[in-house]
Amino acid sequence: MAREYVGDILIVDDTPNNLRFLSTTLSEQGYKVRSVTDGLMALTVAQAAKPDLILLDIMMPNIDGYEVCQRLKANSQTSDIPVIFLSALDEVIDKVKAFSVGGVDYITKPFQLEEVLARIQTHLSLREAQKEISQLNTELEQRVRQRTAQLEQEIAERLQVQERLLHLALHDVLTGLPNRTWFMKRLEQLLQQVNQQTNYHFAVLFLDCDRFQSVNDSLGHLVGDQLLVSLARRIELCLRPGTMLCRLGGDEFAILLQDIANAGNASKIADNILHELATPFQIGDYQVFTNVSIGIVMGSNIYKQPEHILRDADTAMYRAKAKGKACYQMFEQTMHSRALHNFQLESDLRQALERNEFEAYYQPIVTLETNQISSFEALVRWNQPDKGFIIPNKFIPIAEETGLIIAIDMFILRQACQQLRNWQDEGLADKSLTMNVNLSVKHFMSFNLLDYIDNVLQETRLDGSSLRLEITESDIMENAEFAGKIIEKLRERNIQLSIDDFGTGYSSLSYLHRLPIDHLKIDRSFVMRIGKNGKNTEIIKAIIALAKSLGMCTIAEGVETQEQLEQIRSLKCEFCQGYLFSKPVDAEAARNLLITGF
Ligand code: C2E
Ligand code: MG
Ligand code: MG
Numbered sequence: 001m002a003r004e005y006v007g008d009i010l011i012v013d014d015t016p017n018n019l020r021f022l023s024t025t026l027s028e029q030g031y032k033v034r035s036v037t038d039g040l041m042a043l044t045v046a047q048a049a050k051p052d053l054i055l056l057d058i059m060m061p062n063i064d065g066y067e068v069c070q071r072l073k074a075n076s077q078t079s080d081i082p083v084i085f086l087s088a089l090d091e092v093i094d095k096v097k098a099f100s101v102g103g104v105d106y107i108t109k110p111f112q113l114e115e116v117l118a119r120i121q122t123h124l125s126l127r128e129a130q131k132e133i134s135q136l137n138t139e140l141e142q143r144v145r146q147r148t149a150q151l152e153q154e155i156a157e158r159l160q161v162q163e164r165l166l167h168l169a170l171h172d173v174l175t176g177l178p179n180r181t182w183f184m185k186r187l188e189q190l191l192q193q194v195n196q197q198t199n200y201h202f203a204v205l206f207l208d209c210d211r212f213q214s215v216n217d218s219l220g221h222l223v224g225d226q227l228l229v230s231l232a233r234r235i236e237l238c239l240r241p242g243t244m245l246c247r248l249g250g251d252e253f254a255i256l257l258q259d260i261a262n263a264g265n266a267s268k269i270a271d272n273i274l275h276e277l278a279t280p281f282q283i284g285d286y287q288v289f290t291n292v293s294i295g296i297v298m299g300s301n302i303y304k305q306p307e308h309i310l311r312d313a314d315t316a317m318y319r320a321k322a323k324g325k326a327c328y329q330m331f332e333q334t335m336h337s338r339a340l341h342n343f344q345l346e347s348d349l350r351q352a353l354e355r356n357e358f359e360a361y362y363q364p365i366v367t368l369e370t371n372q373i374s375s376f377e378a379l380v381r382w383n384q385p386d387k388g389f390i391i392p393n394k395f396i397p398i399a400e401e402t403g404l405i406i407a408i409d410m411f412i413l414r415q416a417c418q419q420l421r422n423w424q425d426e427g428l429a430d431k432s433l434t435m436n437v438n439l440s441v442k443h444f445m446s447f448n449l450l451d452y453i454d455n456v457l458q459e460t461r462l463d464g465s466s467l468r469l470e471i472t473e474s475d476i477m478e479n480a481e482f483a484g485k486i487i488e489k490l491r492e493r494n495i496q497l498s499i500d501d502f503g504t505g506y507s508s509l510s511y512l513h514r515l516p517i518d519h520l521k522i523d524r525s526f527v528m529r530i531g532k533n534g535k536n537t538e539i540i541k542a543i544i545a546l547a548k549s550l551g552m553c554t555i556a557e558g559v560e561t562q563e564q565l566e567q568i569r570s571l572k573c574e575f576c577q578g579y580l581f582s583k584p585v586d587a588e589a590a591r592n593l594l595i596t597g598f
Pocket of ligand 1: 363378379380391392393396405408409412438439440470500501524557558559560577578579580584
């Protein structure tokens with residue numbers, strides 16, 4: 001809006017009267033007035049101290065008003081000064097020219113003072129308003145610029161947070177390695193590549209720390225954590241930069257070998273890792289020995305899902321563990337079908353327990369001197385409705401792996417004790433006849449085995465001395481401390497103990513010496529080898545001699561021929577068991593054996 005403004009006005013006119021009149025009047029109105037009579041002079045003055053407005057005559061001697069105005073407009077310092085032309089020329093063409101050179105107004109002489117004042121005021125106000133607008137624009141621009149800068153910062157910050165979250169989502173906090181999620185994503189990409197590019201190969205190594213649990217249990221989680229970190233750093237040493245090593249969780253790691261020529265390359269890296277980890281780790285004050293078991297799978301287009309690759313690598317890793325740990329195993333397709341089979345078997349076993357499909361069979365153990373039955377060994381049979389009887393070798397390993405063996409052993413123990421009690425009640429078995437029951441020690445660590453046995457003996461009113469437990473040599477040696485404690489307690493109850501499959505479990509003889517064991521059962525593999533004229537009996541001889549020196553008896557397992565029987569008899573083995581006398585038979589057939597004898 002136009003408003004009164006008192007400003008600095010330059011008057012340019014070659015007519016002194018005009019000049020004087022105008023400058024006096026404008027000064028009286030409060031304007032600061034400068035006046036010149038020449039165009040060139042006007043340019044100099046305007047440049048030296050910029051006026052707010054110029055009143056410019058057109059007709060002047062040196063250069064005319066048009067020229068002056070043009071030059072003012074051409075100069076950036078003066079270009080924005082509003083110029084009002086004053087002229088006696090009143091042709092339209094003159095006015096047009098005045099505007100075309102940049103004038104803002106045109107006043108015809110002789111002028112009315114009011115008109116001059118009004119126009120001056122209008123243009124000054126206009127100019128002032130323009131100035132304000134441009135200043136506002138500048139400020140606005142500045143603010144907009146700031147706000148953008150601000151937004152950029154905010155966006156950068158948000159991106160950073162996002163990146164951190166993404167990092168957390170894809171990494172393991174302890175080791176800083178990529179985690180399972182990231183690994184699976186990468187694996188998926190590689191699978192796509194393999195499906196498009198036939199000559200592209202990659203391999204997955206699945207690593208599981210051996211004995212990690214025992215480190216954790218004995219030295220604490222802090223040491224366990226540090227061990228995992230050190231382990232990761234050492235494994236990295238064996239990998240080319242850029243190779244993906246990730247922590248799948250717990251003590252499991254995986255390595256992704258991209259673009260490798262063949263399986264040989266993968267095995268080589270596995271070998272290097274095993275070698276690198278063979279030296280102990282120094283964790284604080286502790287020296288910790290640990291290594292890994294490695295399963296290897298070659299990525300190929302038979303795989304449609306990354307999970308399947310990892311599953312197979314895992315299966316191969318378990319194989320490596322079973323082979324004795326600290327080694328690697330390539331995955332083979334047969335392992336997969338076996339894993340599936342085992343999975344099915346496990347659920348069948350659970351069902352079998354619920355449906356009471358297990359049954360004890362009995363095989364007599366004979367005193368060689370008298371040919372009398374001294375005991376029966378209870379052996380589990382699985383009577384599967386659609387497949388018939390299944391022998392233990394087909395399901396015991398899985399039962400042991402899954403812990404289902406506890407339930408099976410308890411069931412057979414109870415059934416066998418009850419059976420012997422029945423025979424005793426019938427007068428078919430005297431007090432010296434014992435019942436041998438096999439026990440898998442592996443899973444009894446956390447279970448109160450003795451309470452259960454006490455219970456069964458009480459329920460069946462069977463004397464402890466009528467029960468003899470068979471524990472395999474390897475079971476005892478692998479759980480020596482626990483086995484030692486249990487054996488002591490069994491002794492207190494007069495329960496006897498046999499070491500089963502003796503000769504196959506690498507017994508420490510010094511350890512054996514300290515255990516109160518009653519019998520060593522010579523493994524069938526030694527009896528089987530007895531040849532004509534008593535060949536290959538050295539080991540049997542040695543075992544019998546050892547047993548005698550420790551005050552134990554021997555039972556020869558798996559006697560099938562008369563020849564074998566003669567040999568073990570001549571070697572002074574006390575007892576024998578085998579198809580030559582009887583296969584394991586059901587309770588009814590065993591009862592008949594008790595009645596008829598051999
Ligand atoms: P084991 O305790 O050493 O039992 C002897 C095995 O040798 C039995 O096999 C028996 O049938 C077989 N055998 C006996 N005499 C002969 C012979 O003259 N020739 C041949 N070829 N074999 C003979 P079975 O019943 O198949 O049991 C296999 C293994 O399964 C047993 O070996 C034992 O370790 C385990 N087992 C059986 N029943 C149970 C059970 O209730 N609990 C546990 N934990 N393990 C059991
Ligand atoms: Mg046995
Ligand atoms: Mg045996």
